[in-house]
Amino acid sequence: MAECKGCGGDSQGRDEWCPICQIVTPHLDGGQMPWMIQSREDGEELRRKLGSPDCRPARVWRAIRVLESDAADWVFSSGPRRNEYRADGHDGQHPAWEIDDLDVELMDKSSIHDAEPSRLRKLQRGGVLPDGSHLSWANGSFYIDGHPCRIPYRGLRKLLNRRRGLEAVDWKALLLSVDAICRQIPVPWRMNEVADNGNTWLHPVEAMRYDRENRGAEMGGGFARAMHMRHFWRWARRGWADGLMERYFSETEWMKRWKSTDESRPNQQNRNRMLVPSTLSMKRGRLQLRVRRPSGWRKLEIESNPLVWAKIVTWALSPTRHEDHRMLMCIQQWLFTDTHVQLLSEENRKGMEGLRATIESDDDIRLNQRAHAMEVTGSSGAMYRVQPGQGAHGSRMVVTGLGHVSGEQMRRRDRMGRYGAGRQPLCIVESPQLRRLCLPDALRSTIMALKNDLISQDHIDTVKAYIREVTPTNRDAAAMDTVRHAQELRHRLRHNQADVAVRRFTDSFPRLWSVLLRRPLGDRLTLTARDAGVPNMRFEGCNTEFTTRGVVERRAVYRMLEASGWVRDLEEERERGLLRVYIRLGTGIQRLGAQVEEFAGILEPMTIVNDRVRLIANPLWTYFERMNPGIGELLPGHDERID
Numbered sequence: 115m116a117e118c119k120g121c122g123g124d125s126q127g128r129d130e131w132c133p134i135c136q137i138v139t140p141h142l143d144g145g146q147m148p149w150m151i152q153s154r155e156d157g158e159e160l161r162r163k164l165g166s167p168d169c170r171p172a173r174v175w176r177a178i179r180v181l182e183s184d185a186a187d188w189v190f191s192s193g194p195r196r197n198e199y200r201a202d203g204h205d206g207q208h209p210a211w212e213i214d215d216l217d218v219e220l221m222d223k224s225s226i227h228d229a230e231p232s233r234l235r236k237l238q239r240g241g242v243l244p245d246g247s248h249l250s251w252a253n254g255s256f257y258i259d260g261h262p263c264r265i266p267y268r269g270l271r272k273l274l275n276r277r278r279g280l281e282a283v284d285w286k287a288l289l290l291s292v293d294a295i296c297r298q299i300p301v302p303w304r305m306n307e308v309a310d311n312g313n314t315w316l317h318p319v320e321a322m323r324y325d326r327e328n329r330g331a332e333m334g335g336g337f338a339r340a341m342h343m344r345h346f347w348r349w350a351r352r353g354w355a356d357g358l359m360e361r362y363f364s365e366t367e368w369m370k371r372w373k374s375t376d377e378s379r380p381n382q383q384n385r386n387r388m389l390v391p392s393t394l395s396m397k398r399g400r401l402q403l404r405v406r407r408p409s410g411w412r413k414l415e416i417e418s419n420p421l422v423w424a425k426i427v428t429w430a431l432s433p434t435r436h437e438d439h440r441m442l443m444c445i446q447q448w449l450f451t452d453t454h455v456q457l458l459s460e461e462n463r464k465g466m467e468g469l470r471a472t473i474e475s476d477d478d479i480r481l482n483q484r485a486h487a488m489e490v491t492g493s494s495g496a497m498y499r500v501q502p503g504q505g506a507h508g509s510r511m512v513v514t515g516l517g518h519v520s521g522e523q524m525r526r527r528d529r530m531g532r533y534g535a536g537r538q539p540l541c542i543v544e545s546p547q548l549r550r551l552c553l554p555d556a557l558r559s560t561i562m563a564l565k566n567d568l569i570s571q572d573h574i575d576t577v578k579a580y581i582r583e584v585t586p587t588n589r590d591a592a593a594m595d596t597v598r599h600a601q602e603l604r605h606r607l608r609h610n611q612a613d614v615a616v617r618r619f620t621d622s623f624p625r626l627w628s629v630l631l632r633r634p635l636g637d638r639l640t641l642t643a644r645d646a647g648v649p650n651m652r653f654e655g656c657n658t659e660f661t662t663r664g665v666v667e668r669r670a671v672y673r674m675l676e677a678s679g680w681v682r683d684l685e686e687e688r689e690r691g692l693l694r695v696y697i698r699l700g701t702g703i704q705r706l707g708a709q710v711e712e713f714a715g716i717l718e719p720m721t722i723v724n725d726r727v728r729l730i731a732n733p734l735w736t737y738f739e740r741m742n743p744g745i746g747e748l749l750p751g752h753d754e755r756i757d
Contacts, residue, residue, distance in 0.1 A: 157448025
């Protein structure tokens with residue numbers, strides 16, 4: 115019997131991790147998939163191999179730099195194109211690429227509105243690197259030989275200032291490889307799963323395999339191909355995999371390793387081998403590595419040395435089963451912290467043991483591994499699914515209703531065979547007492563509360579409403595017709611479009627405006643594309659959520675954000691891969707009457723029916739605050755989903 119590395123029980127022959135730990139572990143501190151976790155013994159052995167450096171970053175980078183390895187040889191190979199350029203980096207037409215402090219400041223902003231035209235022309239003309247590659251910057255993006263590419267420009271500037279030992283570096287191949295591993299490409303087959311931890315990505319080599327001419331032959335036909343292609347295009351349109359072509363990397367060591375392994379496209383059972391943890395990223399022109407520190411997971415800037423860059427990039431892009439790839443994960447998890455600090459805390463280990471004991475001892479609780487969830491049958495007969503993941507109001511789990519054990523309620527399955535398709539999750543907010551527990555204990559407590567749902571419904575309104583909805587009744591036909599008629603009338607009244615519009619523009623939007631004015635400096639919010647039933651505007655420092663409906667409302671929201679001191683955080687947008695991220699950098703002016711009238715004027719036509727009937731008596735701007743209250747506590751009823 116193999117012992118599970120998480121809870122210590124029987125792993126059931128699943129790569130030393132039991133099914134329960136495989137579900138929960140990705141959502142613990144660090145967000146590591148179970149098969150990515152390296153043992154303490156491996157960490158200690160690697161430290162000895164590197165000369166026993168302590169956990170100070172400078173010591174680790176030096177150990178990596180002097181480590182004997184062929185992983186970086188490809189970067190220093192001499193290419194035939196280098197002889198076409200002079201030793202000083204000039205090609206006779208373009209100067210050597212270099213940037214000054216003002217250029218760096220402009221690139222940090224990613225905005226060209228206030229830039230001097232002469233500086234923009236200089237950056238757009240660009241210059242050549244020591245290998246003859248041409249590098250330029252235009253409108254917030256870098257281009258190397260015309261190919262769009264993210265560049266760690268601060269680190270590259272440090273490297274080129276050394277002047278010596280750079281002539282043999284294949285800068286184009288190195289920088290394109292850095293860009294590839296920093297893409298953080300979402301996993302197509304997991305984009306609809308609650309269980310995604312946000313720290314696991316698709317290997318760039320797998321993304322390259324989705325060559326447009328070969329997709330049909332590789333994916334086969336039928337329904338499975340159609341569904342897979344639908345997911346592929348969802349992330350392809352976001353630009354995560356744009357420009358990743360194998361021909362750019364044919365001479366790199368990591369691509370040669372892929373070709374030598376004779377790896378085929380993974381099937382449903384082994385496709386997880388194409389997943390990689392978060393490794394390299396860029397922030398404000400700095401190349402960073404995600405590592406575990408004594409205080410938790412952090413991102414550290416990598417030493418600006420082509421040898422260090424080349425080694426880490428090669429290890430990160432190597433096949434997931436290659437020893438170098440696993441060595442990099444070991445470096446991330448063990449070399450920047452003391453080895454006595456467990457990757458899974460003792461609290462989480464005990465919590466996993468308790469969760470496992472609860473599930474195995476109760477027939478009303480079962481695992482659904484395909485859905486990455488636990489399923490519970492309550493004392494009322496109602497059934498629930500509990501998934502670790504980001505839920506409503508910052509909750510660490512998502513609870514979805516599955517119907518009733520009687521079978522009289524329709525329980526639709528999705529394409530993965532999971533019940534509850536099309537049903538919105540129950541809004542269950544973690545109490546302060548529950549939030550203080552570690553995740554396994556919180557899951558266990560929630561599961562037991564749902565198992566005893568007839569008692570729990572007294573203090574969880576959403577559970578009470580759900581039980582009432584799915585529980586079959588024995589009323590006669592006439593009584594049921596009366597009830598259905600009353601429900602229909604109530605529904606029509608509740609969804610009267612005129613009443614909905616009045617409440618939305620005279621109550622919901624003014625409350626959103628109040629929140630925007632009172633949030634502290636440095637607070638962030640995200641504004642994403644609309645998704646049915648899910649708020650697309652969320653504040654990070656409070657529980658306020660809002661849903662925009664249509665282009666007109668988004669225009670008004672943009673004006674509200676601008677008037678209250680919120681600006682777009684382009685760096686965070688690139689870091690997170692989100693559509694819009696705003697940060698509050700100012701408080702706006704004291705008297706906001708003109709600004710209020712402007713965005714209220716955008717919304718006003720939506721309160722008029724047939725171009726002549728006004729739904730509200732007073733002008734819409736009278737419902738909004740026009741004197742800036744300044745930063746302060748949110749008003750009652752504002753720290754929640756507004757609409």
